[in-house]
Amino acid sequence: MLTKIAGGDIIDPVNGRLGKGDLWIRDDKIVAAPAGGAADRTIDAAGCVVMAGAIDIHSHIGGGNVNTARLLLPEQHAAHQARPATTPLSNAGWSTFQTGCLYAKMGFTTVVEPAMSPGAALHTHLELADIPIIDKATLAILGNDDFLLSMIRDDASSQMIEDYVAWTVASTRALGVKVINAGAAAAFKENVRTFSLDDVVPSYGVSSRKIVKTLQAAVDSLGVPHPLHVHCNNLGSPGSADTAAATIAAAEGLPMHLAHLQFYGYGTEGKRRFSSAAARLAELVNATPEVTIDIGQVMFGQTVTVSSDVMRQFSARGSASPKKSVIHDGDGNGGGIVPYSYGKDFYGAMQWAIGLELFLLINDPWRVFFTTDHPNGAPFTVYPALFELLMSREARTEMIAGLPKSAMALSTLAAIDREYTFEEIAIMTRAAPAKLLGLTDRGHLGAGAIADIAVYRRDGNIAKMLGQAAYVFKDGDLVVQDGEITHYRWGKALRLNPSPDKAMVRRLEDYHQQRYGLSLDWFNFPDSAIAREQPFGEVACRT
Amino acid sequence: MAVAWIGNRETLVERAAAHAAALLGSSRCPVFSLDTDIHGTRAAIALAERVGAAYDHADGAAVSRETALFTDKGAMTVAPGETRRRADVVVIVGELPQIHHEFVGELSDTVPDLSAPDLTGKNQREIFLVGSNGASAPPLSNGRTATLLSCGEASLGATLAALRTQCRGRQTSQPVSNFDDFAKALEAAHFPVFLFSGDATEGLALEMLQGLIADLNRKSRASGLHLPARENGWGSALASTWMAGFPLRTGFARGFPEFDPWRYDVARMIAAGEADLHLRISSSIVQPQKKRNRMALIALAKTQKPVAGAAVTIAIGEAGVDHEAVVYSSRTGSLRSIDARAASELPSAATVIRLVASHVSAEAALPC
Ligand SMILES: [Zn+2]
Numbered sequence: 001m002l003t004k005i006a007g008g009d010i011i012d013p014v015n016g017r018l019g020k021g022d023l024w025i026r027d028d029k030i031v032a033a034p035a036g037g038a039a040d041r042t043i044d045a046a047g048c049v050v051m052a053g054a055i056d057i058h059s060h061i062g063g064g065n066v067n068t069a070r071l072l073l074p075e076q077h078a079a080h081q082a083r084p085a086t087t088p089l090s091n092a093g094w095s096t097f098q099t100g101c102l103y104a105k106m107g108f109t110t111v112v113e114p115a116m117s118p119g120a121a122l123h124t125h126l127e128l129a130d131i132p133i134i135d136k137a138t139l140a141i142l143g144n145d146d147f148l149l150s151m152i153r154d155d156a157s158s159q160m161i162e163d164y165v166a167w168t169v170a171s172t173r174a175l176g177v178k179v180i181n182a183g184a185a186a187a188f189k190e191n192v193r194t195f196s197l198d199d200v201v202p203s204y205g206v207s208s209r210k211i212v213k214t215l216q217a218a219v220d221s222l223g224v225p226h227p228l229h230v231h232c233n234n235l236g237s238p239g240s241a242d243t244a245a246a247t248i249a250a251a252e253g254l255p256m257h258l259a260h261l262q263f264y265g266y267g268t269e270g271k272r273r274f275s276s277a278a279a280r281l282a283e284l285v286n287a288t289p290e291v292t293i294d295i296g297q298v299m300f301g302q303t304v305t306v307s308s309d310v311m312r313q314f315s316a317r318g319s320a321s322p323k324k325s326v327i328h329d330g331d332g333n334g335g336g337i338v339p340y341s342y343g344k345d346f347y348g349a350m351q352w353a354i355g356l357e358l359f360l361l362i363n364d365p366w367r368v369f370f371t372t373d374h375p376n377g378a379p380f381t382v383y384p385a386l387f388e389l390l391m392s393r394e395a396r397t398e399m400i401a402g403l404p405k406s407a408m409a410l411s412t413l414a415a416i417d418r419e420y421t422f423e424e425i426a427i428m429t430r431a432a433p434a435k436l437l438g439l440t441d442r443g444h445l446g447a448g449a450i451a452d453i454a455v456y457r458r459d460g461n462i463a464k465m466l467g468q469a470a471y472v473f474k475d476g477d478l479v480v481q482d483g484e485i486t487h488y489r490w491g492k493a494l495r496l497n498p499s500p501d502k503a504m505v506r507r508l509e510d511y512h513q514q515r516y517g518l519s520l521d522w523f524n525f526p527d528s529a530i531a532r533e534q535p536f537g538e539v540a541c542r543t
Numbered sequence: 544m545a546v547a548w549i550g551n552r553e554t555l556v557e558r559a560a561a562h563a564a565a566l567l568g569s570s571r572c573p574v575f576s577l578d579t580d581i582h583g584t585r586a587a588i589a590l591a592e593r594v595g596a597a598y599d600h601a602d603g604a605a606v607s608r609e610t611a612l613f614t615d616k617g618a619m620t621v622a623p624g625e626t627r628r629r630a631d632v633v634v635i636v637g638e639l640p641q642i643h644h645e646f647v648g649e650l651s652d653t654v655p656d657l658s659a660p661d662l663t664g665k666n667q668r669e670i671f672l673v674g675s676n677g678a679s680a681p682p683l684s685n686g687r688t689a690t691l692l693s694c695g696e697a698s699l700g701a702t703l704a705a706l707r708t709q710c711r712g713r714q715t716s717q718p719v720s721n722f723d724d725f726a727k728a729l730e731a732a733h734f735p736v737f738l739f740s741g742d743a744t745e746g747l748a749l750e751m752l753q754g755l756i757a758d759l760n761r762k763s764r765a766s767g768l769h770l771p772a773r774e775n776g777w778g779s780a781l782a783s784t785w786m787a788g789f790p791l792r793t794g795f796a797r798g799f800p801e802f803d804p805w806r807y808d809v810a811r812m813i814a815a816g817e818a819d820l821h822l823r824i825s826s827s828i829v830q831p832q833k834k835r836n837r838m839a840l841i842a843l844a845k846t847q848k849p850v851a852g853a854a855v856t857i858a859i860g861e862a863g864v865d866h867e868a869v870v871y872s873s874r875t876g877s878l879r880s881i882d883a884r885a886a887s888e889l890p891s892a893a894t895v896i897r898l899v900a901s902h903v904s905a906e907a908a909l910p911c
Contacts, residue, residue: 062785064877070784071613074802077788088910089592089800093788097910119622122869123878126581127785130910146628146657189629189734190658191764203658314760324617329766331624337617488908515656516624517649518874525880529869531582531893 001040002026003476008045008455011426012052014444018423023050025451028476032447043478045455048470051426052443053109053452055433058229058259058294059374060306061099061113061136062127064120065335068326069306069375070094072337075322076302087485090132100132101485106383107454107469110135110433110442110494114178114229114259115308117141119331121172122525128493129530133479135491135537137437139229140172141308143179143211144186145332147511152214153204158221163504165218171524173495173536175437176226177219178259181233181309182211185333188311195311196233197246208233209250220254223542224496225438227255227292232264235312240264241277248281251290257436260296260373261285262355272346275410278354282361285368292436293362296373297355299382300348302341303375308333316340342378349407351377353400357411359390360418365427366435384467390420391462438539439494451476492537546858546889548849556857560895563822563841563855564902567594570820570839572796574809576601577779579824580862581869581878583892584779585911587824588786590900593909597794597818599809600779601825605772607804608741610780610790612749614804619756621736621766622876626650628657630768632728632735634671635680635689636752637699637744643770644681646874647738651683658733669728671721673702690721700748707755735765742772770873775826778871778878786910813838824892826862843895860889 003025010021024031024039060066070077077093089097103111111131116124116138128136142148142165151161165177183206184195190202197209216228232247234240244264250256258264261281269275285293302321307313310327313336317325321341328334342348355377362368374380388395393416400414408414420428434443441450453473459465468483479487509520527535547559554562567573567590575587575598591598600606612618623646626633633650651670672680672689675696680689694702694717705715709722710729719725729735739752752767759765771777780790787793789802792809805811812818818838825844842850842857845865849856862868863881868891872879890898893911900909 067781067785068613070788071610071780071790072617074614074789088589088908089786093800095788095800096785098788119624119875120877122880123781126782126869126878130585130786132910189625189764191733320617324615326613326617327619327766329619329621329625331622334622488910515628517627517653518624522872522875522879525869526867528867529880531585531869 003041004039005043005045008048008050010050012445013427014431015446030449049456052430054429056111057433058114058371063124065306069304069337096130104133109452112137114139118172129532137175137494139176139178140174143182149204152206162218163501166498167500178229180231182208184311227257229257231259235263238274239268248284258293261293262296265354270410276354278357292367294369294371295355296377298351299378300342304339305376308335310334346407349403353411353413360416365424366432370429384463387466388462494537548856560898561902563899573820574818575822579826579892584782586893586896589911592795595795597807600776605741606776608746619766626736626768629734630736632669632732634737636673636739640742647681703751737767740770774871859892865889866891
């Protein structure tokens, strides 16, 4: 089928296409305008902005910890209306089904679950497979697991470490690797309560820095397109900007991605000893081209923090609202679920401002990524409002007026004029994520790309415009019209597939038998276990 | 081999499924009780949404107690693998279901290899049992016995409360037996783990246990290993939570999922005469049961003959025996893929439920 999206304002930074024009789709791909071709279907995009489908690189949408958060908070996500007939289970509060539908309505077509515990890979992929419409991907967590820490302690060769990382990525069907407060979850099991970049995991004598550097090198050398995704130490604590700065410096020329930098943007100035260090961190990011970051923007309201940083979540459990939490010591990281409400008080306002400062002070939209660390800073459903804050100084000024002056005095936000353009939005939420994840088939509108397309009707109200897409195509299927789901389909989980080294597999089999009393079969699974036609899509490693 | 019946009359699966769909379609208050694998659960929940049914585990009470711990209070928990590798003190809380006895035996037969340097000299973990005087622990290796922590005939909850009080250095009216041994073991412990299940343990006791664990974590480490009363029950609870946003005892009477552990207690709904149609999905062979009321029954079970009194019976295979499956494994604390041990032609629960669903009229696509 040949579809023509006619007369929209096309914004495709990758191919340098900006301005009014037509976009053609044949079946599931974008094609060049066919010579004299007649479209089977024409979509009138006059008065609309046409972009590639958006890509979210860091959103906790599925897996053990996310599901535990749902279980912990039945009162937080009741549904309020009967379901529309065409979208099964999509009005269930915070269900996998709702997740896919809500993302699609905003024009998002690919979302990365950034914290898959390798031991729960099957569970995670089953949840992702129940998220309709969009494509998904996962990052496998390493860096608190005994196998890796023991290898580092024992000075294993970099080849062996790469073999282990490759096996983990392949067997868990991941698209990349994440390290979360490297070493801290292991140290917490030995009753260590705070952990910094140069602290050492007691039983191993291995520092957090060493774990990060080891994984960063392995990921790079394996040709995993996405650089090591780093959740730094000391998340959320005053002064954590020092930790983030030290971690940025530790990139040392190799690619590194820092997750939810907002949660480390905290200085110790002011009488509350909690202030914005965003300007300092933005400057460091600007000066360190090998580093990319996402924000983890805070927006006001009730949410729940879901993190595999078990040490941090344990220390935060006193702030739980409502007063309940789950802290799990897992095989590697485990995790913690702590419900939290961001109020418009000094601290909430400070966090809100710091995220926006980072967005606005980091110059290169190719290196700063649009996230709320869903649901940690806010649920992803706040994205339309967040776009508005980035694109409109006026919207920010209005918000600032309602926030404590004591907080705003410790932030530069009010003085920042910058407003994101649609082109910058297209880079930050489409082109750059595709590049960062190694997904050459999306994030742009060039011929040959998969037809993941979002069409937004221009509106003075940016939140409304970007919150309810006029049309969304996923793999050429028209899935959303006027902000409503019109077609139900299943996406894939994108994965790498490096071939595991046979000697490493044997070693791991022995290790599991000896240490856990279980064969590796207990953890492996065939694709058929997912019970969807094509659950996975393969992405190539860099060669 | 016959695989489907309407009443006692043998029929084609397709026809039995259509009849089941018609019954579901005309039911005022259908209820499902599940004892099935993950994909069977997924299919059942999709069907429940379509016909407005409520669903629960076949033995809903125990699963519900465990669920309530998480929905009401939260918990500190540890993975089974970490328990094996780290627990230098193991505390069995109450009577554990038979399915977990093997793991307890394994714990008594192995020593931790992580973060317990003191234990390298010793050759065993210390094992305690919290319970009343008559309580028995699962068999331990080499004829070892667990040290009993009890307050005579006091309930488990009361015993845990006393234990917690004494751990805080206060007196109780009735002291816990062998408390000094326990205190000494905790003092030396690196990572004590409490094994708990909702099987025979009331909700307040589970909460009290978590209070004790929280207290211990002020200064040192400790956690709880959740050993679910029913593995299929916990698996279904997890799948329900991601699909509907809520655990079991969720109902679709109003078209969207509502979680209400009292109202959608399926056993209660049946006993109270609220339900008029019961879809029972059993992964294992069911014993014939006396029908106690006029409510219609649709039985999906591994059977060679019609289930007594059922309006419709359709034979299904057993997960991991007749067909490959995904199930909750308490040994890994997560979902696990299992092969068919003796693959057969018998369809999975999921396949049959989807077939039934395909006969229920609706415009919507089925998600599972
Ligand atoms: Zn995150």
